[in-house]
Amino acid sequence: MRSYFIYSALLFVICGISTGCWNAGAGTKRASREDGPSTVYGINKAEKNPAKTDEVNSVPKTSTSTGFVANLPKGFVEPNDDAGKLLLKEYGSVFIARGGATPPKTVVFRDGGDVAAFQSSLKTSVEKIGDFSLELQASAMESLVKAVSDAHSAGLEIKPRDKDSAKRTYEETIGLWSSRVEPALKHWVTEGKITPEQAERIRSLSPFEQVPEVLRLESQGIFFAKDLSKSIIYSVAPPGASQHLSMLAFDCAEFENPKVREILAKHGWFQTVVSDLPHFTFLGVSEADLSGLGLRKTVSSGRPFWIPDL
């Protein structure tokens, strides 16, 4: 009962102070405040509220002008809620993709319709690589095919891990998300860390609405990754936030081979999600240009990852 009270109080506080991609226009049961920008978390930016669409839709001058923020696409909607900001930090490198790539303008797609609209606006191409037919943005695929060819010349292979190693649909990302959330809810109810009512309430939410709820619980040490010891975002991407939806990501079967990683990097494919070892992101530039775009190199598991310098 006491923990429920604390949780409720925390939820109230968080809902009260955050406005942003998960609250704006969500039309949910939460007491979200949608009438103004939040300055609580540092990025002072008016929400992209439909009522304000005439405003200049670009990165605001008031943002902390790191190289990364300055290189976000024109019209990018910077999140100002905790969940959105966390995802920008952890998955955001894709948003500075160049080389003919079209990154999304939001850290999270709201639903399958949003994803389908974005995907259908792209120039894409399909190639059979290894055993699977894969679809990516055209420039990303062109570079991947060159990398595969370079690998062959060096007596190596670059193959997808599975049939969902490139493009994914929103529905596929929901399946992965639920495969982590449901077992974790059961576990934490059994452990007495959340009440059956809380679990039931989270289940009743749309996947989009579940994301900030789950991340809030994680901020209290109630983790949702497969092994329940770390954040779910290091296990699967929240629905709507996967780089695979952008068609600029590729999961490589030969990810442990440093020579393969080098060939992929030479063709603009880099690792950008720390701890997701098979996952490569098309950034479309050479490694020497990444710092200038606001990315910073961090080494984990003996390999470089390029992450937003936020």
Ligand SMILES: [Zn+2]
């Ligand atoms: Zn991946």
